[in-house]
Amino acid sequence: MGRMITVGRGFGKYSFNDAVLMGKEGDTILLEPGHYAHTDGYTTKHLKLRGLGKEPNDVVINTDIYVKEGGSLNLENVVLDSHTIEDSNTCYLYPGATLIARGVVFMPPENYPAIFANKGTVGLTACTVMQDNVKRYALYGQNGSNFILSQCDVESIRVEQSKATLQSSQIRSSLAVAKNSEVDADTLFIATIREPYYTLLVTDSSVLRITKLVLPAGQADAKAVGSSQVTVDEDNIDGSHLLTIQQDEDSDVRVPNASVNLLKKATSTAESSTPPKPTPKAAAESADPHPDDDDANQAEAKPDPEPEEPAIDQLRAMVGLKQVKDEVDQFVKLAVFNKKRTDKGLPGISQSLHSLFLGNPGTGKTTVARLVAKVMFQEKVLPKDNYVEVSRADLVSENVAGFKIEVQHRLS
Numbered sequence: 001m002g003r004m005i006t007v008g009r010g011f012g013k014y015s016f017n018d019a020v021l022m023g024k025e026g027d028t029i030l031l032e033p034g035h036y037a038h039t040d041g042y043t044t045k046h047l048k049l050r051g052l053g054k055e056p057n058d059v060v061i062n063t064d065i066y067v068k069e070g071g072s073l074n075l076e077n078v079v080l081d082s083h084t085i086e087d088s089n090t091c092y093l094y095p096g097a098t099l100i101a102r103g104v105v106f107m108p109p110e111n112y113p114a115i116f117a118n119k120g121t122v123g124l125t126a127c128t129v130m131q132d133n134v135k136r137y138a139l140y141g142q143n144g145s146n147f148i149l150s151q152c153d154v155e156s157i158r159v160e161q162s163k164a165t166l167q168s169s170q171i172r173s174s175l176a177v178a179k180n181s182e183v184d185a186d187t188l189f190i191a192t193i194r195e196p197y198y199t200l201l202v203t204d205s206s207v208l209r210i211t212k213l214v215l216p217a218g219q220a221d222a223k224a225v226g227s228s229q230v231t232v233d234e235d236n237i238d239g240s241h242l243l244t245i246q247q248d249e250d251s252d253v254r255v256p257n258a259s260v261n262l263l264k265k266a267t268s269t270a271e272s273s274t275p276p277k278p279t280p281k282a283a284a285e286s287a288d289p290h291p292d293d294d295d296a297n298q299a300e301a302k303p304d305p306e307p308e309e310p311a312i313d314q315l316r317a318m319v320g321l322k323q324v325k326d327e328v329d330q331f332v333k334l335a336v337f338n339k340k341r342t343d344k345g346l347p348g349i350s351q352s353l354h355s356l357f358l359g360n361p362g363t364g365k366t367t368v369a370r371l372v373a374k375v376m377f378q379e380k381v382l383p384k385d386n387y388v389e390v391s392r393a394d395l396v397s398e399n400v401a402g403f404k405i406e407v408q409h410r411l412s
Helices: 016-022 311-317 322-343 365-378 402-411
Strands: 004-007 028-031 034-037 042-051 059-062 065-076 079-081 091-093 098-102 105-107 115-118 121-125 139-142 146-150 153-160 163-167 169-178 182-190 200-202 207-214 218-224 229-235 241-247 252-254 259-262
Touching (some): 004 016, 016 028, 016 042, 091 098, 115 121, 139 146, 146 153, 153 163, 169 207, 200 207, 200 229, 252 322, 311 322, 311 365, 322 365
Parallel strands (some): 004 028, 028 042, 034 059, 042 065, 059 079, 065 091, 065 098, 079 105, 091 115, 098 121, 139 153, 146 163, 153 169, 163 182, 169 182, 169 200, 182 207, 200 218, 229 252, 241 259
């Protein structure tokens, strides 16, 4: 078991610098209320600091800490303030390093993230991560980093080729998910809208899933491009809380009540390699899916026989059936999204196409089922136009195994 090393004044207590230098793996450095400074910073393999005050502001440490490869940093109930230290993160994690913090306030300089992880793991509980410069992110992870935040208040987050899990947390300005990253959030609160930056930015085959999104009053903007996916199960979007999402044709956006604008063509997601800088909002392009024909290219010709109306349009023209239409739209969107992911060598998202149509006789169940089958083929959800219609009498057999044989025969 490690030692308890107390920092403060009095017999048997150490200065902050001496305690850090003498501490070994397993030791815990206890800091009595006060202000401690070491502006040269520390590079450490293992360090555990715990403030003894009633709240984090009782123990303020003016320093920055770099955690060596495979090392660990454990912080509790302190303010880690490096805002006066130039050209440095408050905490920097080398590959394989871990940061665990509870009840900690991180205050970085204006041009660097408070926490930067390169193939590192960060677990924060009831922490505040600040960044006064809206052009810089507060929390930044790349190259396989993993963030787990619970009940935290973070100015802004960016992940690249990384994962993040947000539990009952608040982001003050922006969340960026880039380069094949994944972010899952249960209840995500957005505190403010920072013009001219996107509140949510999802690019480069990334996925953002939110169970409940709570927006501030006003007009928030988001963007999903580059075969990305944004899914929100529930939100507070109404006449006072607005969200507009710019989406390219390769991405899949499912946000109830949001206004979604389809970009005409793919938008470049190339960004500066100097981290971290949110992408400013680009001018919205026209989303007209039916541009006017060029009359000069309309040669006179004998009109061809009028083609059959697409099955999807026939279905949409039917009165009612809102749930069926919505489900079919989701089938099509996810199938198109998966096709574009697999074309890029990325795994698809599983989906079930099983459907059950219920209703009284004469309500159009069979007609709808036939249309849905045509839609699935025409929209390339299913590879074959192989619609098989059978009744109970066609499948029932006198033999125990006869049902399976009849089904295989009908589908062959």
